[in-house]
Amino acid sequence: MAKRIDVTDLDIYYGSFKAVEGATLSIEPRSVTAFIGPSGCGKSTMLRALNRMHEVIPGAYVEGKVLLDGEDLYGANVDPVNVRRTIGMVFQRPNPFPTMSIRDNVVAGLRLDGTRRKKAELDEIAERSLRGANLWDEVKDRLHRPGSGLSGGQQQRLCIARAIAVEPQVLLMDEPCSALDPISTLAIEDLIEQLKERFTIVIVTHNMQQAARVSDTTGFFNLSGIGKPGKLVEMAETDVIFSNPTQQATEDYISGRFG
Amino acid sequence: MSTTLEPTGTPVPSSAARGITGASVRPGDRVFLGLSRGAGLLILLTMASIAIFLVVKAIPALQANTANFLTSTAWFPDQSPAVFGIAALVFGTVMTSIVAMVLAVPVGIGIALFIAHYAPRRLATALGFVTDLLAAVPSIIFGMWGLQFLTPHMEGLGEWLNTYLGFIPIFTNTLGLYSKSILIAGVVLAIMILPTISAITREVFVQVPRDHIEAALALGATRWEMVRLSIFPFAKPGMISAAMLGLGRALGETIAVALILSASYDINRHITEPGGNTFAANIALRWNEAGPIGLSALVASGLVLFVITLVVNMGARAVIARRAEFSGAN
Ligand SMILES: Nc1ncnc2c1ncn2[C@@H]1O[C@H](COP(=O)(O)OP(=O)(O)OP(=O)(O)O)[C@@H](O)[C@H]1O
Ligand SMILES: [Mg+2]
Numbered sequence: 001m002a003k004r005i006d007v008t009d010l011d012i013y014y015g016s017f018k019a020v021e022g023a024t025l026s027i028e029p030r031s032v033t034a035f036i037g038p039s040g041c042g043k044s045t046m047l048r049a050l051n052r053m054h055e056v057i058p059g060a061y062v063e064g065k066v067l068l069d070g071e072d073l074y075g076a077n078v079d080p081v082n083v084r085r086t087i088g089m090v091f092q093r094p095n096p097f098p099t100m101s102i103r104d105n106v107v108a109g110l111r112l113d114g115t116r117r118k119k120a121e122l123d124e125i126a127e128r129s130l131r132g133a134n135l136w137d138e139v140k141d142r143l144h145r146p147g148s149g150l151s152g153g154q155q156q157r158l159c160i161a162r163a164i165a166v167e168p169q170v171l172l173m174d175e176p177c178s179a180l181d182p183i184s185t186l187a188i189e190d191l192i193e194q195l196k197e198r199f200t201i202v203i204v205t206h207n208m209q210q211a212a213r214v215s216d217t218t219g220f221f222n223l224s225g226i227g228k229p230g231k232l233v234e235m236a237e238t239d240v241i242f243s244n245p246t247q248q249a250t251e252d253y254i255s256g257r258f259g
Numbered sequence: 260m261s262t263t264l265e266p267t268g269t270p271v272p273s274s275a276a277r278g279i280t281g282a283s284v285r286p287g288d289r290v291f292l293g294l295s296r297g298a299g300l301l302i303l304l305t306m307a308s309i310a311i312f313l314v315v316k317a318i319p320a321l322q323a324n325t326a327n328f329l330t331s332t333a334w335f336p337d338q339s340p341a342v343f344g345i346a347a348l349v350f351g352t353v354m355t356s357i358v359a360m361v362l363a364v365p366v367g368i369g370i371a372l373f374i375a376h377y378a379p380r381r382l383a384t385a386l387g388f389v390t391d392l393l394a395a396v397p398s399i400i401f402g403m404w405g406l407q408f409l410t411p412h413m414e415g416l417g418e419w420l421n422t423y424l425g426f427i428p429i430f431t432n433t434l435g436l437y438s439k440s441i442l443i444a445g446v447v448l449a450i451m452i453l454p455t456i457s458a459i460t461r462e463v464f465v466q467v468p469r470d471h472i473e474a475a476l477a478l479g480a481t482r483w484e485m486v487r488l489s490i491f492p493f494a495k496p497g498m499i500s501a502a503m504l505g506l507g508r509a510l511g512e513t514i515a516v517a518l519i520l521s522a523s524y525d526i527n528r529h530i531t532e533p534g535g536n537t538f539a540a541n542i543a544l545r546w547n548e549a550g551p552i553g554l555s556a557l558v559a560s561g562l563v564l565f566v567i568t569l570v571v572n573m574g575a576r577a578v579i580a581r582r583a584e585f586s587g588a589n
Contacts, residue, residue: 056476058380085479095470099492108488109478159474166478 002029002200003069003086003169005050010064011229012042012049014057019045021229023064025219027170032192032201034211034238037221038253042230043204046221047172050202051087052080068169085113088168092175094155096147096162103143105158106130109166125165133161134191153184160191164199171195173203177210189214208254212242220250313562320555328559334524334541336556337549343556345563347524351441351535352564355516356509358445358530359452364502366449367456372486374457375464387461394454402515405447410438410519417442417531432531439521439533447515452505459504463497464490496579503575507568513539538564 005027012020020042027033035043048054049062052073066073073083088109096105106126110117117125126143130136135157139150147158156176163171173192177185192201192214205211211218219235234247245251323341326333331344370390374383417437420430467490475485491498517540527534542557549557 051477053473053477056473081479081481084477089477091470091473091477093470095468095474097471097474097488097492099495108475112478112480112484162478 002198004029004200005170005202006065006067006070007050008065008067010046010049010062010066012045012054012062013060014045015059018229020049020221021231023232025232025235027200027202028217029200030196030198031216032196032203032214033217033219034215035202035204035219035221036206036208036211036253037230037233038223039206040230041221041223043221044174045230046232047174047202047204048089050170050172051089052083053089055080085109085166086168087170087172088163088166090156090159090163090171090173090176092178094152094159094179096150096155096158098146098148100147101144102130102139102147102150102158105147106161106165108162113166126161129161129165130158132164132195133157134187134194135161151184153180153187156180156184156188157191160188160195164195168199170200170202173201175204175206178206185210208242212238218242220245220247220253222249222253309565313558313565316555317559317562318555320552320559323552324556332524332526334545334556337553341552341556345538345560347526348536348538348541348560349563350526351520352510352537352539352567354441354530354535355445355448355537356506358442359448359509360502360506362446362449363453363456363505367453367501367505368460368498370453370457371461371464372490375461376482376486376490387458390454390457390461392454394458396454398451398512398515399518401447401451402518405443405450405515406518409447410443413437413440413443413446420531428528429530431529433529434532436533437531439519441520441527441530441535444516444519444535444537445530447519448509448512451512451515452508455508456501456505459501460494460498463494463501467493499575499579503572506571510564510568510571511539512537513543516540517543 007023007025007027010020010023011018012023023046035046037043045054050066050073054060054062062074064074068083068086072078096102097108100108103123103126106129107122110122110125127136127140130139135154138154139158142149147155150158156179160171160176177188180188189210192203195201203211203214215238217235218238218241220233220241221230222233223230233249234241234245236245241250242254245254320336320341320343321328324336324343325340326342326344328344330346331342332347334343334347335341336343370386374386374390378386414437417432417440420442421432424430425432471489471493472485475488478488480488516537520535520537520540521533522536522541522544523534524536525534538560542561545553545557
């Protein structure tokens with residue numbers, strides 16, 4: 001149930017501003033791909049273009065192709081709503097629905113696809129997803145309390161549970177640990193390790209150790225100058241990027257010698 | 260405030276010298292505390308004095324009254340013996356307000372939603388500006404407009420309701436007359452409170468954090484599903500407040516209603532027929548011609564209106580507080 005992604009020559013715009021230029025990359029199923037690079041180089045933009053979340057910003061659009069197992073996500077009769085059901089997303093700041101209980105948060109996505117499910121079935125999916133997000137033991141006694149009452153790390157795992165409850169093909173994560181303490185960060189890294197058995201995962205991170213720990217493939221994005229679009233400088237197996245990059249810019253960035 | 264950056268030589272004690280014990284209240288804090296306490300007290304005093312005024316002034320009429328104040332539909336307070344009651348006023352006030360709310364709340368929320376989350380930005384700005392302007396139009400203007408312009412246009416609606424929905428008692432019209440009705444007054448009230456409701460709900464709709472909106476969209480929600488998942492739950496307290504403000508205005512609206520209704524003191528369930536009266540309109544219409552007991556009776560009816568609005572407001576507050584734990588505020 002995991003699918004591959006192939007991006008060819010993708011230009012991503014915010015109105016007249018081109019944020020990412022000429023991105024071409026492939027993401028293997030059941031792998032973890034990390035996007036790294038300096039702030040503002042277009043990592044989030046790239047990630048959001050993969051499930052058509054980019055275009056919810058007024059004026060934003062893309063040119064180029066994004067294929068999910070060969071099917072163009074930006075094809076003429078593709079509904080972005082369906083794309084987002086297939087490719088889930090976890091954000092930098094945990095964003096559970098504040099008015100919903102923990103359980104309702106987890107199954108929120110299941111209420112959207114039009115099929116009616118029995119309460120017992122929803123309960124079961126909620127438990128399975130919470131277990132999948134390593135959160136079950138911590139919340140099983142308070143499933144009907146508000147999700148906003150959890151700690152930041154728990155909230156982020158709740159958001160992961162919500163994203164995997166709908167059984168997506170791909171899971172996108174935009175700096176999922178940047179608001180979390182080291183312990184919660186480790187919990188999420190462990191979780192990513194488990195989730196990659198079932199999902200294709202793409203993660204944006206500023207933490208180089210994290211990229212090295214969790215990812216199989218790493219893509220380095222960079223800016224050629226202020227106001228210029230970001231570009232994918234190189235993408236390769238994580239070991240290669242961190243030990244033997246082909247580009248000087250990558251070398252400078254990962255070794256911390258950077259402007 | 261750190262003192263390490265103070266230029267040397269200024270006689271400000273260093274934080275070490277001042278220590279961390281002891282209460283240090285700065286003058287600004289003290290002034291602000293005094294001001295806010297004073298303002299709070301002033302509001303309470305005003306409320307109390309209004310309540311006391313109403314009760315004291317109402318007592319003579321209530322003592323002189325020989326009919327049941329709550330259930331009688333007559334209004335002859337200056338006769339002897341005095342005969343008056345508020346039943347017809349309660350009915351008229353509640354019915355006009357219900358009509359107004361039924362029309363204005365969904366439409367107002369719809370307009371706000373359109374402006375905040377559907378309309379292209381240019382159109383949204385223009386529409387927002389117009390609703391804000393409408394909210395500021397004085398009610399006498401709405402009253403004249405309702406009487407002169409709306410009444411003839413409402414006849415068709417009244418007839419239509421009678422023909423097709425006449426089996427529902429409130430829409431039956433046995434007189435064949437459609438002017439000066441509770442329905443028309445309610446529609447005018449609806450138009451009056453519509454901008455208030457949509458201006459306030461729009462304000463809360465645009466405050467919904469992007470995080471919540473994107474959470475729904477990223478799950479594969481359509482725009483309407485996103486509205487239900489993210490916008491409405493977050494904005495609910497604000498929507499209730501907006502509706503209550505509108506209701507408050509509808510309940511207390513005087514001049515527009517006084518112009519439109521042909522004052523009568525019976526309870527006519529057929530809201531498309533002429534007739535009906537409200538607390539506020541009745542007070543405005545009767546005040547100048549009233550004798551001493553008449554004035555006192557009007558004050559007594561004002562007291563009831565005061566209580567109704569208080570109860571409505573407290574009810575709204577209770578609704579908002581009930582699920583405060585699940586609100587978007589934390
Ligand atoms: N909503 C937006 N409207 C216009 N421009 C935007 C918007 N969001 C991002 N940008 C611009 O697009 C470029 C790429 O931004 P993006 O957020 O993708 O960077 P990033 O690599 O994720 O940075 P960070 O590491 O700080 O999160 C930046 O120049 C940014 O200013
Ligand atoms: Mg980013």
